[in-house]
Amino acid sequence: DGGITQSPKYLFRKEGQNVTLSCEQNLNHDAMYWYRQDPGQGLRLIYYSQIVNDFQKGDIAEGYSVSREKKESFPLTVTSAQKNPTAFYLCASSIPGPNQPQHFGDGTRLSIL
Amino acid sequence: SQKIEQNSEALNIQEGKTATLTCNYTNYSPAYLQWYRQDPGRGPVFLLLIRENEKEKRKERLKVTFDTTLKQSLFHITASQPADSATYLCALDIYNQGGKLIFGQGTELSVKP
Secondary structure, three states: OOOEEEEOOEEEEOOOOOEEEEEEEOOOOOEEEEEEEOOOOOEEEEEEEEEOOEEEEOOOOOOEEEOOOEOOEOOEEEOOOOOOOOEEEEEEEEOOOOOOOOEEOOOEEEEEO | OOEEEEOOOOEEEEOOOOEEEEEEEEOOOEEEEEEEEEOOOOOOEEEEEEEOOOOEEEEOOEEEEEEOOOOEEEEEEOOOOHHHOEEEEEEEEEOOOOOOEEEOOOEEEEEEO
């Protein structure tokens, strides 16, 4: 079955560490997205990519970095510069452009030790 | 400022009744509006999309309306079932934003047997 796989499901970070969240899709979608979700809040866009080797900052990109070397993969690194990284991180993919639903993975919950 | 708001309080209804969820927005001009369902600890799942020139869209027990004058979308679930209990998110798809979505904070629906 086609879908999006995020790993790990739970991740713990020590102060000062960078951590990388994995996102892989086999839907053959060109566009991929990373969102952050905090309790009682909507999804906020961190980074998005419309095509391989290209990506743009979303609304809350500070303290995060991404790469898009392959169509199937869009890893997100939470750097030590992100002062409040505890959150639920969601990856999505879609056909690029308007009028397209996004397909989501089941998220990674990141916590600070 | 630009805002998108959904019922902030949880909605509790009896099985068999119609659930109505509201999504209001200000200072946006969306081309499309999407609704998603999210279960605890999972990623959102796409339900319905409605275009700005459509007044109403239906899918099985679901109905969405979109009033660009009132800047409001209503999401209805008829003959509700306990399995419909989840958080429902609306998302705006804005002109010339390349498919980026702006999400509301979601409304939690609980259907009691």
